[in-house]
Amino acid sequence: MRRIGVFGGLFDPVHFGDLRVARAAMEQLALEEIVIVPFQAPASGRAAAPRRDRLDMLTIAFSGVQGIAIIENEYEQTLAGLTDALRAVRMGRQDADIFLLMGTDQLHSWLAQRNSLPVLRSVNVALFYRRESSDEARLRAMALNVRVSILQMPALTISAHLARAQIGLLSDAPEVLPQPVAEYIALQGLYKPPYAAMMRSQMTQKRYVHTLGVKDTAVRLARLHGASMQQAAVAGLLHDCAKCLPIGKLNALARRYTPDSLKEFTTGALLHGPVGAQLARVKYKVKDPDVLNAIHWHTVGRAGMSVLELCVYVADAIEPSRKDYPQLSEIRTLAQTNIKAATLKAMLATRDYVLSTGQGYLAGADALGDLQQQVG
Ligand SMILES: [Fe+2]
Ligand SMILES: [Fe+2]
Numbered sequence: 001m002r003r004i005g006v007f008g009g010l011f012d013p014v015h016f017g018d019l020r021v022a023r024a025a026m027e028q029l030a031l032e033e034i035v036i037v038p039f040q041a042p043a044s045g046r047a048a049a050p051r052r053d054r055l056d057m058l059t060i061a062f063s064g065v066q067g068i069a070i071i072e073n074e075y076e077q078t079l080a081g082l083t084d085a086l087r088a089v090r091m092g093r094q095d096a097d098i099f100l101l102m103g104t105d106q107l108h109s110w111l112a113q114r115n116s117l118p119v120l121r122s123v124n125v126a127l128f129y130r131r132e133s134s135d136e137a138r139l140r141a142m143a144l145n146v147r148v149s150i151l152q153m154p155a156l157t158i159s160a161h162l163a164r165a166q167i168g169l170l171s172d173a174p175e176v177l178p179q180p181v182a183e184y185i186a187l188q189g190l191y192k193p194p195y196a197a198m199m200r201s202q203m204t205q206k207r208y209v210h211t212l213g214v215k216d217t218a219v220r221l222a223r224l225h226g227a228s229m230q231q232a233a234v235a236g237l238l239h240d241c242a243k244c245l246p247i248g249k250l251n252a253l254a255r256r257y258t259p260d261s262l263k264e265f266t267t268g269a270l271l272h273g274p275v276g277a278q279l280a281r282v283k284y285k286v287k288d289p290d291v292l293n294a295i296h297w298h299t300v301g302r303a304g305m306s307v308l309e310l311c312v313y314v315a316d317a318i319e320p321s322r323k324d325y326p327q328l329s330e331i332r333t334l335a336q337t338n339i340k341a342a343t344l345k346a347m348l349a350t351r352d353y354v355l356s357t358g359q360g361y362l363a364g365a366d367a368l369g370d371l372q373q374q375v376g
Helices: 016-028 051-062 079-090 104-111 117-121 136-143 160-168 179-188 195-200 205-225 229-238 247-257 268-282 289-296 307-318 328-337 339-356 365-375
Strands: 003-009 033-038 068-070 097-103 124-128 147-150
Touching: 003 016, 003 079, 016 033, 016 051, 016 097, 016 124, 033 051, 033 079, 051 068, 051 179, 079 097, 079 117, 097 104, 104 117, 104 124, 104 136, 136 147, 179 205, 179 229, 195 205, 195 229, 205 229, 205 307, 205 339, 229 268, 229 289, 229 307, 247 268, 268 289, 289 307, 307 328, 307 339, 328 339, 339 365
Parallel strands: 003 033, 003 097, 033 068, 097 124, 124 147
Antiparallel strands: none
């Protein structure tokens, strides 16, 4: 008889715990296949991520794992939904022996529902534990003649809740999330305020396209060079948040929030960096100092830039919608391997451009010196 696992959940988002459960079940129960059932979010408590994104993250997380099928149909996380999902799994898999994978907390909540016993008795329940969970549900289920086996694996200490909390703090949650899932979350802006939508209403279409390009590029550079992709996404989305302000408003905000920068950042074109950082802090409630610095210094750079600041600076210079300039392709190539050298080249290109327009180049002198020393 074919042995098929069924693993239901919200997967909001899928995390290493889910992968460990699937692997343990596959090996220990000698399963031919595990069917993943991403349940519909309950109408009460909202799902944090849209269904399409939860499915895409599952596909990313399980890519390369043999014997995994992800169900596209939407089932409620209710007894009726579970019954329908099991019927769908059995269809085309006649005579399959079904192993329903679940945490003890889930078993507890199924047992609390009326009429759940026929469904639970129609399958084998394969249980895993979370650190805080008790054995009560298993003992009750066994007393009620539900076939229960225990997956031999350490109790899970991570959860989707923990993943969302860490992402909210702009960490890539490396202990909880596979890196490609964290990257997806950064690129799609999940589990964070909707900064992209906020920017769209604040800028021209062209500036918005540039903004998305900087976000995507900064995320990829952050992954390559070991900065947080979540920080890179937020800094990329907000870096030009003050760019489309009328000059009068820009100056007024500078006088109010960052008067020192008026001396240093002499033109409106440069001032949108420090003013943007203050807008990000005050209006968009960003607290992360590294993100605020990346926004502040994205126009001229500074000595001692963090890896995140370098990634955002370079992303601004090389994002896909950038109009071509002499060193562009060289900087793009360099950015893949040496972010400091790429930053230096981008700064020199900016200086050459500004000088060629007849303006004196004042800003960024110490940033240039610092990088020249480091890159050698
Ligand atoms: Fe800018
Ligand atoms: Fe920009």
